[in-house]
Amino acid sequence: MSGIAGSDCSVITPVGDRLPLEQIEKNIITIYRKPIWSKFTKALKQFKMVNPGDKVAVAISGGKDSLLLAKLFQELKKHSDHSFELEFISMDPGFHPSNRKLLEDHCDYLGIPVKIFDKQLFDVVDEIANDYPCYLCARMRRGALYAYAESLGCNKVALGHHFDDVIETIMMNILCSGKYQTMMPKLKAKNFDNMELIRPLCEIREDDIKLFASESGLSPMDCGCAVAAKKTSSKRREVKELIKTLGASFKDVEKSIYMSAQNIYLDAVVGWRNGKEHYSFLDRYDD
Template identity: 30%
Template sequence: MTNNTLNQTEQTKKQTYNFNKLQKRLRRNVGNAIADFDMIEDGDKVMVCLSGGKDSYTLLDILLNLRINAPVHFDIVAVNLDQKQPGFPEHILPEYLESIGVDYKIVEENTYGIVKEKIPEGKTTCSLCSRLRRGILYRTATELGATKIALGHHRDDMLETLFLNMFYGGKMKSMPPKLMSDDGKQIVIRPLAYCKEKDIEKYSIAKQFPIIPCNLCGSQPNLQRQVVKEMLQKWDRQYPGRIETMFSAIQNIVPSHLCDTTLFDFKGIQHGKVIEGIEGDIAFDKPDLPIIPVISSDDVEIEFVKENSIPFKEIK
């Protein structure tokens, strides 16, 4: 065996090891999110919204993988909204979904034409496009009898939305991992809530998903979301661990130390009255912050025991 052959063999082993490690991490993160927020229950029909991008492909792939050893039975149907964008390759998604044996439905609606007609040239189309898509997908879920609508938003999307709402909307608001749909008939879930976009991108490349670019929104310059995304990416490069710490922050809210009177009874704080369960006064204290950001190791295994089944958190 030549040195070149040996090197190729070692390289292949390394690639296989790294891929297995990456897949295991994504499975664990999705399993944890499903368990933490009780996203999927026995008998659910999960409608996975497939756009043709890396996030939704990964979502579908990981859910199909997890379903094999899941503690509950649930069905999956993939749904794609063909928005009639010029040049859209209509054959790609049906061919891919048939090749992996997944039940699917392609919904054809000319939302592209509506958006182009209603939105002036140069203005962002995201708001109207999103509302149109949402209404169509809710309707489709009802027609299919789906009990859950799974979207491919990940951890980075949630942080971007938090900053967008802070900067432009004056709200501390992000994307919830689980919420009721507008019509109250379905529950929307985001199983990738704990997953890093970097991991999803690596996984998508390794799996060679047939990516379909969105020419409607992806080509718009100076989008506010793109500006925020670049800001977070810059922070991630300059200050490793900062993104993880920020995501940890939205999981550890302290209402008594913010300013929302609907979340905390500030008027109830009176002289001589002790309120149990809130943090003490730190007004005169020097902030005691860790030098190293709070991060969770991707290699730490989470033990979770449940009788007679394999919980989502325990699926490796």
Template identity: 45%
Template sequence: MERQLETYQKIERSIIKKFRKQLWTPFIVAVKRYELIQAGDKIAVCISGGKDSMLMAKLLQELQRHSEVPFELVYLVMDPGYNEINRQKIESNAALLHIPITVFETNIFDVANNSDKSPCYLCARMRRGHLYKKAQELGCNKIALGHHFNDVIETTVMSMFYGSQLQAMPPKLHSTNFPGMTLIRPMYCIREDDIIAWRRYNELEFIQCACRFTEACTICDNGGGGSKRQEVKVLLRRLMRDNPNIENSIFRSIHAVSLDTMPGYKSEGVEHSFLERFDRVEEELKTKKASPEGEAVREAD
């Protein structure tokens, strides 16, 4: 007689079995391709309570169980000032999924709400800082965020359309304010539609928008109901009607940037012009022309 599985075990099995191609495989691809996890890492899995971060927690939990590479996980939940319903939902989902969360509280929503600056921008910056700080206090050397494939391509399009720059979202980066800390994005290759399909299949309900400024919205994405990100989502859906491969093309393009064709680029905070290389190549060509090899070429011509 087959043993009856508990709810959390059925959810775990769905990741490995039914959604293996859509979730587990691209997760493993990202971890290996971008070298996100090394032996001895202690990773703070940052959980906001939404579908993305909750799935990321289960993926990393499953990897830790089966990986030959030893690493530690801390499931970190920062409460920036959630209302009682959202806080309770996060805790109940964590219990349902058997995710042993560590919760710490901040007053980020209060500070952002009383600021003259953009509350969303300030909130995002403060969240990241608090997460890094708490993770470091707990002895972690990495924090993991739940950004997925669609976040990556939407950010790329947004930066070009609204930020006047070609800028992507890297799969990992060093923290400049917290030396020794690294941010990783293990869901870099997982599509949002597949995350939604997994959530529906398991009949899970996660908080959608915990932000105090947009709690009433029904279509927000991390504070984005009617946002620029939402506009880009809609635009990409329209473009996919004529070109179903457009998302893949955008994703591949950020892995194949041809700097030689760019009139300008920025590296490590320093702006560069194509003229730097242009002038250097011109000097190299003059030198080559004046060399014995260049003389031989001219005689052959």
């Protein structure tokens, strides 16, 4: 999971000795206050992600994004006046033993009391998926996370999708599916009453997360997926490169893609959907 699904299934090479845990926690709200901490708290407030009385299950994959998310929530709990509870959960969908150990090691070092549950999904996905195993796996993993979070009494699941995940998803939907659809900052879970999914890293750039991980001396895995590792190409990787290329010609193109989902002019849209209902501009053309 870069949240749930990552784009690169390699393991990041260790950069150096780990910083002391106390220093890592201090850096989050000092050195990384502007690029990470402030954007995290802004998203929580702007999209009303956490309320008093909530019990949030922070989903940890072992990657850089979800480990940072866990530490951010720990710092929020430490410094916030809001009364909310936290659970840290991780699903082992069939990791190689070395990746499982890497996950456990990082959580132990970072003081994250993670609860790991086994759900052998990789074998299932490998058997039935064709061109888009990540999509199928993400859906199955999300359902398993909801069920486990519900069993712990949680009403929200927090995933580690960041800003770059959001804009890549927008572009993939346009280029590959012929539709405009973003990755929502929060949404109600299907088939699980009173459960919500939240994405508190949605305004944080991936490069800043990478910098935090490397300067902290951490070497987390990206997704550890044996299924995706077999694929020689990735549309998400291609889109990531396309956005990077566009950035050379269009100023702030990443920000423009991100903000486009918040500035849709319905008077200039040919058609749109609301649930299963489809609407056309002709429906109100003569009004």
